Amino acid sequence: xxxxxxEKTLEGKxxxxxxxxxxxxxxxxxxxxxxxxEETLNMMLDAxxxxxxxxxxxxxxxxxADTRAGHYTRALQTQAGEVELEVPKLRTLRFExxxxxxxxxxxxxxxxxxxxxxxxxxSVRRVEDITQALWGTRVSPSTxxxxxxxxxxxxxxxxxxxxxxxxxxxxxxxxxxKRSWGGEVKNVAVLIAIGVSAEGYREVxxxxxxxxxxxxxxxxFLRHLKDRGLTGVRLVISDxxxxxxxxxxxxxxxxxxxxxxxxxxxxxxxxxxxxxxREVAAMLKAIHAQEDxxxxxxxxxxxxxxxxxxxxxxxxxxxxxxAEESLEYMKFPREHWTRLRTNNPLERIIREIRRRTRVVGxxxxxxxxxxxxxxxLRHVAGTKWGTRRYLDxxxxxxxxxxxxxxxxx
Numbered sequence: 001x002x003x004x005x006x007e008k009t010l011e012g013k014x015x016x017x018x019x020x021x022x023x024x025x026x027x028x029x030x031x032x033x034x035x036x037x038e039e040t041l042n043m044m045l046d047a048x049x050x051x052x053x054x055x056x057x058x059x060x061x062x063x064x065a066d067t068r069a070g071h072y073t074r075a076l077q078t079q080a081g082e083v084e085l086e087v088p089k090l091r092t093l094r095f096e097x098x099x100x101x102x103x104x105x106x107x108x109x110x111x112x113x114x115x116x117x118x119x120x121x122x123s124v125r126r127v128e129d130i131t132q133a134l135w136g137t138r139v140s141p142s143t144x145x146x147x148x149x150x151x152x153x154x155x156x157x158x159x160x161x162x163x164x165x166x167x168x169x170x171x172x173x174x175x176x177x178k179r180s181w182g183g184e185v186k187n188v189a190v191l192i193a194i195g196v197s198a199e200g201y202r203e204v205x206x207x208x209x210x211x212x213x214x215x216x217x218x219x220x221f222l223r224h225l226k227d228r229g230l231t232g233v234r235l236v237i238s239d240x241x242x243x244x245x246x247x248x249x250x251x252x253x254x255x256x257x258x259x260x261x262x263x264x265x266x267x268x269x270x271x272x273x274x275x276x277x278r279e280v281a282a283m284l285k286a287i288h289a290q291e292d293x294x295x296x297x298x299x300x301x302x303x304x305x306x307x308x309x310x311x312x313x314x315x316x317x318x319x320x321x322x323a324e325e326s327l328e329y330m331k332f333p334r335e336h337w338t339r340l341r342t343n344n345p346l347e348r349i350i351r352e353i354r355r356r357t358r359v360v361g362x363x364x365x366x367x368x369x370x371x372x373x374x375x376x377l378r379h380v381a382g383t384k385w386g387t388r389r390y391l392d393x394x395x396x397x398x399x400x401x402x403x404x405x406x407x408x409x
Contacts, residue, residue, distance in 0.1 A: 038083035041076070048097050049088035066093045155374045163205060163225070166232025167195030168396055169336075170255075171346040172218075173238060174210065175353065177373075179363045188363070190373045191221045194346055198232070200391045202345065204381045205230065209370045215243020222251040234396075235332060237343050239263040240325070259325035260343040261288055267322065271314040280307070280315065287323060288341065293330040300324070333395040345390075349380060 050056050055064040071086045088095055174191040189210040194202055206225050210217030218241065233255040236248050245257050265284050272280045283303045290296040300323035307316035329340035339345070353376050363369040380386070 034081045034083060038085075041083060042086050045085060045088060045097060049090065049095060052090060052093055052095065066090045151375070152371055155371055155378065158378055159207060159374055160228065163229040166198050167203070167205065167230060168198070168232055168234045168393065169196040169340065169391075170205065170230075170233050170236045171195070171238065171343055172221075172236060172241075172244065173343055173346045173350060174241070175350050175373075177357055177363060177369045178361065179369060185362055188369050189217065190370055191217065192346060192350070192373075192377070193221070193225060194349070195230075195233075196391055196393070198393055200389045200393045202386060202390045204377045204386075207370070207374045207377055209367070215247060218244045218247040219250070222247050226251050235328065235340060237329075237340060239343065240267075240322070256328045256331065257325070258328040258340060259322060261326050261341045263343070264322050264326045268315050268318050271318065272312060276310070276312075280312070283307075284319070288326070293327060296327050296330060297324065300327075333399040335395045336391055339391055349377070349385075352376065352380070 046057070049068065053064055053066045053068070055061040057068055067090070069089045069091045071088050074085045074087050076083050076085050087097070171194050172191070174189050176187050176189055178185050179188045180186075190207060191210045192207050193205040195205045196202055206221065206228075208221050208224055210221060233252045235256050235258055236252070237258045237260060238244055239260050240263070248255060248257055265281065268280065268284060269277055283306060287296055287299045287303055290299050300319060303323075304316045304319045307313075307319060326341075329337050332340060353373055356376055357369070357372060360372070363372075
């Protein structure tokens with residue numbers, strides 16, 4: 001028998017028939033698994049009903065608390081496919097099941113996934129195809145629209161929730177996104193604030209749309225924080241944004257302002273020839289490597305003199321004007337210095353947001369850009385980022401008490 005004949009037959013059967021048989025077997029196995037899942041879940045529901053009634057179905061018992069009143073059917077999407085649940089009904093007690101609660105939570109996660117796909121620029125038709133492939137259910141365009149409105153309302157409620165407790169440290173920054181406006185592409189600024197609570201955890205405090213990163217936008221943003229109850233701010237860390245410093249002093253007069261060290265370096269480097277950037281970078285880093293504030297200020301003056309000797313007058317001027325602004329963190333507990341000297345905690349989140357918004361390109365309006373950024377921030381807040389202690393705030397209390405004692409003495 002030649003090779004062609006071998007391909008046509010196998011154990012006396014045509015090859016195409018074997019492929020059909022394999023498909024039938026797979027379908028049969030899938031149906032067996034789906035049936036087993038359905039039977040198991042219904043047995044669990046029956047067991048929960050028995051527990052509530054304190055007796056099995058038709059069992060006569062003095063301890064019986066209720067009796068069955070039939071059941072209703074409910075579809076449930078599982079990894080094995082759609083199953084039909086026979087949810088028991090009781091005559092007097094309310095039947096509540098953990099299975100249904102898990103189903104509700106799953107519905108919520110599916111809704112959020114749909115919204116994220118839509119906001120990320122996935123077409124409605126593509127969303128339909130994806131839901132069909134993943135969950136065996138095709139959603140309609142009207143469903144996506146309804147879910148949009150639902151999740152928008154949830155995000156708005158989260159954005160405007162009251163701020164409770166004190167947040168000694170706050171990190172502020174903004175990012176620029178693109179939006180289409182009247183046939184033109186324009187910039188939209190989204191301002192973000194995160195803070196460290198009295199227990200030492202990081203939290204997303206606010207996210208708002210701003211016309212641009214100017215004094216008016218920062219004033220409105222800080223008023224939003226103040227009106228929602230933000231108190232106890234002792235240090236604000238940010239880049240030297242236009243109008244931000246003045247606005248911080250207006251709304252939180254007792255707070256100090258820390259200029260991000262990394263941004264300070266980046267402001268100086270463009271004033272230095274490429275061949276000397278490495279040398280100047282080492283000089284700048286030496287300022288922030290000192291053991292205390294007095295030594296750091298002395299080092300900054302020495303760096304300024306050195307830069308002038310190197311004929312780098314513009315760089316020297318920037319060091320003279322900005323070095324002290326980048327050393328405010330040294331007025332706080334030494335254990336917190338590495339976390340307070342830069343805006344890195346917020347910069348990392350913004351990089352993640354940019355990665356997610358890059359696929360969108362131009363947003364249809366500022367509101368959709370704000371919603372996607374807020375949705376991502378709300379997700380981050382619920383991960384390990386927000387549940388892992390960031391700083392030991394007992395150090396700050398000890399530091400403040402020590403300063404108060406020295407002042408009184």
